[in-house]
Amino acid sequence: MGIEFSQQLSVTPVSAIPGMMVVQLPVHGDNRGWFKENWQREKMVAAGLPDFAPVQNNISFNETAGTTRGIHAEPWDKFVSVATGRIFGAWVDLREGESFGNSFTLEMDASTAVFVPRGVGNAFQTLVDGTAYAYLVNDHWSAQAQSRYTFLNLADETVGIRWPIALEDAELSDKDRAHPALGQVTPMASRKTLVLGAAGQLGRALRKLYEGDSNVEFASRADFDLTKPEHHDGMDWSGYDTVINAGAYTKVDEAETEAGRCEAWAANVTGVKLLAKSCIENQLTLVHVSSDYVFDGSNEIHTEGELVSPLGVYGQTKAAGEAIVEMVPNHYIVRTSWVIGEGSNFVGTMANLAERGIKPSVVDDQIGRLTFAEDLASGIDHLLASQAESGIYNITNPGEPQSWADVAQSVYGFLGRPTSDVTGISTIEYFQGKQAAPRPLNSVLDLSKIEETGFRARNQHAALEDYLRMQGQE
Structure with a gap:
């Protein structure tokens, strides 16, 4: 032949x-x-x-x-x-x-x-x-x-x-x-997913989502510090095909200080650079979580294609991290906003104030949508499972955009407190005399792209009630 x-x-x-x-x-x-x-x-x-x-x-x-x-x-x-x-x-x-x-x-x-x-x-x-x-x-x-x-x-x-x-x-x-x-024959095990930042709100949600899945491993900063080259060099990456970077420096106001600025750049840029290098060298898919803070908030809604325009140090480091991750051939940059999960967060703080009978003043000129960590984790899992095209995706809970004061009033109302206990106040008034980072006044992210892949999270108002109901049962 x-x-x-x-x-x-x-x-x-x-x-x-x-x-x-x-x-x-x-x-x-x-x-x-x-x-x-x-x-x-x-x-x-x-x-x-x-x-x-x-x-x-x-x-x-x-x-x-x-x-x-x-x-x-x-x-x-x-x-x-x-x-x-x-x-x-x-x-x-x-x-x-x-x-x-x-x-x-x-x-x-x-x-x-x-x-x-x-x-x-x-x-x-x-x-x-x-x-x-x-x-x-x-x-x-x-x-x-x-x-x-x-x-x-x-x-x-x-x-x-x-x-x-x-x-x-x-x-x-x-x-x-x-x-x-x-x-x-012992079958060859599948390559695993490694979740970094497993002690944070998203990390904990991913733990719950993948509970019992032997193909997903978790590492907190104590286990794997992104900023340390020896942690990257000493890692045997051959058993992995995906890394989810759920960790970051998120102290927005402290990032404006001399010490905080260094820590923010180390974690959100230098550490991401080392991780991206490891992913490129080992043909790994990198999922990297970013923020609405990469924008200045001047647009009514932020699409994935909008040019970044960060106002403060934290936003600048997240934007720089995105630029690095885009160099990884297989990547997902997930932009999100106003994350609520297990651990310290705005909703938990408002619930605590409501139960104590405190009447807070809450910012009413910052507009956005809540993102519940379990829905964010599900969205990330959807991108990986569906093998969606590499790129940037916005993921938040859908629903009518609202202010922080609106969220606080919803919390008070759900817990049986008068919504009038929450007083709206402007960002400038709230931070007067305080050292604070500039914040985008509009954090609404366009969800069309992620929804076109077949994923839609719970409505943020229904998710908020579910969250408060679960908190009350604990």
Whole structure:
């Protein structure tokens, strides 16, 4: 069987093994031989192949027909192809999940390649002498990496691969002959999600959302300090595919002081830079939470495409952090406002004042929407689960925009206190004589983009009542 010349580049998913793809390569031949583009990132990604960022190219030369290698599942993605000769390829899904044990076989020559996802076992048998088989992989080989391989016996009866040349007549290594049967194989674990800032309001909401999910791990600042290079360098990122950065310096007023300014820039910019670098180097998806404070509040509603215009140091650091995160190929920047969750927050403070019979003065010229941490966590989970397009997304609870004074009156009313106990006051009046950061007077974020992906949070007024009701039960 000869090579098929001048076929069109195409990428076809393998239904039995999720993420695996067969690539038909254009091969151009004449009286001198043939030529092909074995890897062409721009064309292949456009055709549907993942942009998997290969870093190492390996070639296996096999002198005789019947040489058989595998079944090896490595902790990285592979793009395998034939440089010369012809092979019978076999792949078995050795990842944990419903497709564990599923197999796929294909005869290949120089006109065919296969994308093999991490954790899928790869094997081949040469059909002619002098066959060269190439592996393009997206991680560097190391002894440590090899310790994470998963193996399957070539003769496993459950999978039942029909080798063209019987294995007793084939050339195998002793190691390959000794690999375990499918029933003895420990599936390769899925890559995990790492949540940083797990002690904050959003971090706690994410803990509740992912409770019992072994594929999500949590780290507080004590566990992983973004600002310390040694924490990044000492981290084995190979077991992760996603990082959710729920941590930040959020002391808006203290950020205007000399010490606070340094802390804010260290956490929100320098630490984010180190994290972005780790994500780029290890092909991780980065979810980064930002703020309405990146705007000056001069627009009635803030879209994702609006140019940032921060007023104070905190907003400036969040805007700078966004610019860094946008350099990560796979990223979600989630802008939010007025977060309410487990821990110290405005609603809790107002509820406490109401119960004590205090009549507060509350700012009435800052307009926005509340964001309940559990809804923000669900929105982040939705972006990841739906594999939405990378970029910036606004997430708050929907509903009619309101002022802080409006929120306070709702809290008082729910708790049976007169709403007239809350007196509205302007921002200038409230902070007169106090050291305070400038604040955007309009923090309303446009929710059209996130809602177009299929996510819509609870109405903020209903969510507020749910929150107060739950607080009353604790």
